[in-house]
Amino acid sequence: MDSIIFDLDGTIWDSIDTVLSAWNSVIRKNNQIKGELTRKDFEGTMGLQMNEISRKLFPTLSYKEQQQLVKNCAELENCFIEKHGGVLYPNVENVLSELSKKYKLYIVSNCQDGYIEAFYKYHKLEKYFLDFENPGRTSLSKGENINLIIDRNNLSNPVYIGDTEGDLEAARFAKIPFIYAKYGFGQVNHYDRAIESFEDLLSIF
Template structure:
């Protein structure tokens, strides 16, 4: 193994409370939506791309209305995440620091453009990662973005760490091993290895 590619939400951090606050700030000002979102609403969208999230959270809105709401929510979300960050899982930086001394580290997440940059800015962890990708920049699926990072960085033996069924499917698409972050948001029945905490990655690797 020469490298580790990470999912972000539910794997490295839990951003839901920050994101929820940002989105509800926008929703309160909208005449199209009658009720605010809950943490449970967001937990059900983890691992999905933004167009899938918008359909799931706002099923009664027309497509143009959903796009406008999502755009506004993401703009507010990014500015708040940059300032406040999310909840890092225990000892994330220590684990990343140790892993980065042995392996090349990357992030591939199903997020909008600017989201990973906001994560970097709020928690100052960019120094541990060599590259990242997301569908907001490429328009590609997570599996395709994993392959893009592999090809772009000439990786020969990477693994993918994530917490959802979509992460498993993306790793399988890219034909690389999948490590299931059991502590995250999703339920996955198949995996090559699993960890019960972020710290446990040090034991696995």
């Protein structure tokens, strides 16, 4: 194995509370939406792309209205993430530091453009990762974005670490092993390895 590709939300950190604050700030100004979103609402969207999230959270709006609302939310979300960050799982930086000494590290997440950069800016973890990708930049699926990372960086034997069924499907699409982060947001029944905490990666690699 020469490299590790990480999902972000539910694998490296939990940013839901920060994201929730940003989205509800936008929603309060929209008279078509009754009530604010909850943490449970967001937990049910983990691993989905933005168009899927908009349909799930705002089913009463037209497609055009959904797209505009989510665009506004995502733009403010990046600002909030950059200023407030999220909750890193225990010992994330120590583990990344150790892993980066032996393996090439990457991120592929189903997020909007600018989200990973905001994560980097607040938590100062960019130095551990060599590249990243997301559908906000490419309009591709997670599996396709994993393949982009593999091709762009000439990886020969990577693994993908994530916490949702969508992460499993993306790894299978890319034909690489999948490690399930059981402490995250999703429920996955099939995987190659599983970890109970981020620190468990040090016992695997």
